[in-house]
Amino acid sequence: MTRIDFYTNVAQPQEFACKLAATVFRKQERLLVWLEDERAFDTFSNRLWCIADTQFIAHCRLDAAEAAQTPIWLTTALPTELQHPVLLNLGPELPPAPAQFSRILEIVGTDEAALDTARHRFKAYRALGYAIQHHDMSHK
Template structure:
């Protein structure tokens, strides 16, 4: 069954998401990161390229030819078919239509009220669908 992790009260969502992507990559798990739009995708891609001084987080857009051999896919505003049993890092305001298709879903929730409202709605929907949900309050982390 798909495990869903909500990381709430995140001070810097982009920094946190880069660390999460790095962690999933180091575990050898394929990852799909869904962002709200193309501009957000480009900004996040740049953040991944410059995330660490000596680390490398290989990624590309999901529809590019090199996606077949790239462990991290980026998508803008859509949850592509064929993502298989990847881990989903959801940075989009949308919820996947088929959440059970992912091995795990990571939901990052900022400190602003709009993020919290969206997260509450998603949490209820995942709960209604019977998913295994875990909550991690990140307010105490830097």
């Protein structure tokens, strides 16, 4: 069954999202990153290409020709038929078919809008019967 990981009290959500992507990459797992729109896509993609002075995270669009050989895929639209190990949900809502992922990563910032969104998603996942892990990042 899909496991949901909520990372709360994240001061820099975009920076933290890149760190999560790097962690999944190091574990040699496949990651799908769902982004809200093309602007968010471009911003996140650029961050992954220059995560550190001497490090980058190889990634591509979900529908790119090289996707089969690339460990991290980015998309602004979730396909319903795709089975994928890990989803980093930076999208606008709950994924329509959470069961297609083994894990879903949710990042929660510190502002009220992020907290409201997280509360809604947490309740929805719980109502669907998913196991939820909470990671408080306020001291990290």
